[in-house]
Amino acid sequence: MSKNTLVDVKNLSVHFPVHGGVFSKRVATVKAVDGINFSIDRKQIVGMVGESGCGKTTVGRAMINILRHVAPDVEIGGSIEYHFGDEIVDFASLSSSEVRKYRSRVQMIFQDPYASLNPRMTVAQIISEPLQLHTDMTNKEQAERVGWLLDKVGLQPEQARRYPHEFSGGQRQRVGIARALATNPDLIICDEPVSALDVSIQAQVINLMMDLQDEFDVSYLFIAHDLSVVEHISDKIAVMYLGDMAEYGNAQDVYHQPRHPYSKALLSAVPLPDPSRKNRKRIVLEGDVPTPLNKPSGCAFRTRCPIAQPACAESKPEFKEQAKDHFVACPLVE
Amino acid sequence: MPEQQEISLSILKKRWLKFKTLKRGYYSFVLLVILYILSWFLPLLVNNRALILSYEGEMYFPVVSGYYAGSEFGQDVPGETIYRQLQATWETEDSDNWMIMPVYPYSPYEDITVTGNKMYDPPSSTHWLGTDNTGRDVFSRLCYAFNISISFALVLTILNYFIGVLIGGSMGYFGGKFDLFFQRIIEIWSSLPMLFVIIIISSIIRPSFFLLIFIYTIVNWIGMTYLMRAEFYREKSKDYVAAALSMGQTNFKVMFKHILPNAMVPIITFFPFAVVGGISALVSLDYLGFGMPPPTPSWGQMLDVGLQNITKAWMVFAPISALFSTLIMVVFIGEAVREAFDPKVYSRLR
Numbered sequence: 001m002s003k004n005t006l007v008d009v010k011n012l013s014v015h016f017p018v019h020g021g022v023f024s025k026r027v028a029t030v031k032a033v034d035g036i037n038f039s040i041d042r043k044q045i046v047g048m049v050g051e052s053g054c055g056k057t058t059v060g061r062a063m064i065n066i067l068r069h070v071a072p073d074v075e076i077g078g079s080i081e082y083h084f085g086d087e088i089v090d091f092a093s094l095s096s097s098e099v100r101k102y103r104s105r106v107q108m109i110f111q112d113p114y115a116s117l118n119p120r121m122t123v124a125q126i127i128s129e130p131l132q133l134h135t136d137m138t139n140k141e142q143a144e145r146v147g148w149l150l151d152k153v154g155l156q157p158e159q160a161r162r163y164p165h166e167f168s169g170g171q172r173q174r175v176g177i178a179r180a181l182a183t184n185p186d187l188i189i190c191d192e193p194v195s196a197l198d199v200s201i202q203a204q205v206i207n208l209m210m211d212l213q214d215e216f217d218v219s220y221l222f223i224a225h226d227l228s229v230v231e232h233i234s235d236k237i238a239v240m241y242l243g244d245m246a247e248y249g250n251a252q253d254v255y256h257q258p259r260h261p262y263s264k265a266l267l268s269a270v271p272l273p274d275p276s277r278k279n280r281k282r283i284v285l286e287g288d289v290p291t292p293l294n295k296p297s298g299c300a301f302r303t304r305c306p307i308a309q310p311a312c313a314e315s316k317p318e319f320k321e322q323a324k325d326h327f328v329a330c331p332l333v334e
Numbered sequence: 335m336p337e338q339q340e341i342s343l344s345i346l347k348k349r350w351l352k353f354k355t356l357k358r359g360y361y362s363f364v365l366l367v368i369l370y371i372l373s374w375f376l377p378l379l380v381n382n383r384a385l386i387l388s389y390e391g392e393m394y395f396p397v398v399s400g401y402y403a404g405s406e407f408g409q410d411v412p413g414e415t416i417y418r419q420l421q422a423t424w425e426t427e428d429s430d431n432w433m434i435m436p437v438y439p440y441s442p443y444e445d446i447t448v449t450g451n452k453m454y455d456p457p458s459s460t461h462w463l464g465t466d467n468t469g470r471d472v473f474s475r476l477c478y479a480f481n482i483s484i485s486f487a488l489v490l491t492i493l494n495y496f497i498g499v500l501i502g503g504s505m506g507y508f509g510g511k512f513d514l515f516f517q518r519i520i521e522i523w524s525s526l527p528m529l530f531v532i533i534i535i536s537s538i539i540r541p542s543f544f545l546l547i548f549i550y551t552i553v554n555w556i557g558m559t560y561l562m563r564a565e566f567y568r569e570k571s572k573d574y575v576a577a578a579l580s581m582g583q584t585n586f587k588v589m590f591k592h593i594l595p596n597a598m599v600p601i602i603t604f605f606p607f608a609v610v611g612g613i614s615a616l617v618s619l620d621y622l623g624f625g626m627p628p629p630t631p632s633w634g635q636m637l638d639v640g641l642q643n644i645t646k647a648w649m650v651f652a653p654i655s656a657l658f659s660t661l662i663m664v665v666f667i668g669e670a671v672r673e674a675f676d677p678k679v680y681s682r683l684r
Contacts, residue, residue, distance in 0.1 A: 066579045104582070107580065116577050120596055161342055163345070
């Protein structure tokens with residue numbers, strides 16, 4: 001762990017109990033996230049990929065501590081240690097009231113720009129809300145800051161008085177970005193920020209986010225399922241499968257020399273705009289993703305893994321640093 | 335004009351503008367609001383005490399200051415001055431004393447004990463809607479009862495909604511054990527036979543305006559909790575709530591600043607119908623004799639007396655038509671509100 005570390009996630013697990021029967025007894029557990037480790041440095045972009053339902057979004061929401069709100073009985077294990085200056089704050093163990101004063105340091109950009117802005121508030125009200133909560137700015141200073149932020153994200157400051165429904169999807173997402181940047185956070189969790197947008201708009205928004213990352217010196221946890229987007233912007237890539245982390249390492253290493261069989265399959269599915277490589281081998285996985293209610297024993301991926309062996313069912317593979325800064329959860333490819 | 339296009343309207347503002355285009359509901363709303371505001375100034379408009387009175391060079395304001403014995407103004411009557419009589423006397427005597435009476439100089443409380451009042455007086459230019467079985471002026475009582483009915487319905491509805499939003503909203507928002515607990519309480523509570531409870535309570539304690547509201551509220555707050563629970567439950571899973579929480583907003587602020595404005599549709603659309611319910615509730619209680627204590631003017635009591643004297647048409651006709659027109663105006667408002675909240679542009683009701 002270097003001095004530059006912003007957040008260190010150790011053995012994070014998020015389990016949702018499932019209740020059933022007459023007396024609402026606990027009948028099962030959804031292991032949405034099952035013990036993952038990674039860290040994000042300052043000014044770093046970490047891309048997190050995986051198919052639907054693998055726990056990417058849950059990791060993001062655990063990292064800003066808002067899971068308990070929707071599911072009060074969620075069980076969060078492990079630790080999410082933020083290094084704010086000299087302070088080390090563990091978001092996994094703090095209650096939501098204790099976490100409140102650190103909220104300005106970690107912000108989130110949401111997937112759906114239509115649902116993430118309150119339809120009853122003007123853009124100015126939306127963006128100035130974090131300012132009201134975390135700064136002592138006067139109304140005038142807030143209005144100036146809102147105008148400045150709108151300008152930064154490529155909107156006109158005059159649009160501050162409008163309501164979200166008067167904007168297009170891309171513009172709304174820009175408002176969401178401005179809101180996340182309002183308090184100068186250290187980390188922004190981007191939960192598939194472009195997947196709800198048109199492809200042409202996606203590029204604009206991603207370029208904007210890259211520019212702003214430079215300017216605001218902020219780290220991103222960029223959750224997506226589009227590997228080519230993630231490769232384009234990330235310093236590091238984390239690949240998740242069914243609540244486990246399959247592979248984590250530098251973007252170039254993971255993208256160009258994937259080691260885990262799941263990463264290989266995922267990467268072979270990325271469409272390439274290069275006709276000379278159209279004959280590359282496509283790894284097609286058999287079967288469906290197992291349910292997180294009843295995960296396979298040992299390695300969760302073994303049911304679909306092309307190189308699985310009987311030993312894979314016995315114990316969970318160790319998440320091991322197989323090369324420098326390149327962690328892989330598969331002993332068979334070592 | 336480009337400047338006008340720049341103005342952004344909130345959803346509620348747009349709905350208000352649409353409501354204004356629905357003439358029947360809008361004019362009912364305006365009329366009812368004006369009548370209700372006027373009804374607070376009824377003592378200045380419909381009363382048996384003089385507004386201003388000048389007696390031997392001194393000014394008196396009986397409407398404001400209240401009781402003056404007849405002897406103070408040289409009138410030979412026992413008890414309070416009868417201003418109408420006094421005015422007539424002064425006019426015939428052509429004296430320097432003068433007074434200004436309200437537009438309609440009859441009080442809802444003065445009965446046959448006051449000289450000049452007769453029982454079952456049919457409608458005339460003096461008593462516009464006649465008098466009832468105790469000689470009280472029907473028109474005057476009708477006006478005062480309007481104020482009481484609307485006030486009762488409004489206070490009752492607002493109180494019910496306040497409690498319903500608070501409890502229902504918390505149930506939907508917090509969920510879990512809190513929700514489960516209150517759901518069971520509501521299930522038990524809603525099975526109370528409300529009419530009997532009110533009859534029993536009002537036969538023990540003498541009911542008053544606020545006691546009746548209190549009793550009704552005990553049972554009626556439940557209706558709104560169902561709707562609010564569903565609304566808050568739906569809204570809380572939306573991302574803007576997660577955004578507000580991730581910003582560090584308190585639960586209270588999230589509930590009432592973020593979710594409530596998005597959960598206003600059932601509150602506003604049901605409001606006029608709840609007012610209708612409140613008015614009818616008071617009328618039926620008064621009709622049965624368990625409502626406001628006599629001699630409080632009330633439509634229910636007037637209806638009761640009217641039906642006992644069914645041959646005196648004005649005593650039945652007056653409260654029924656007042657009740658009917660008030661209720662139908664509120665229903666028009668309710669329909670227009672529903673229409674204004676309808677996202678489809680062309681529907682019915684034009």
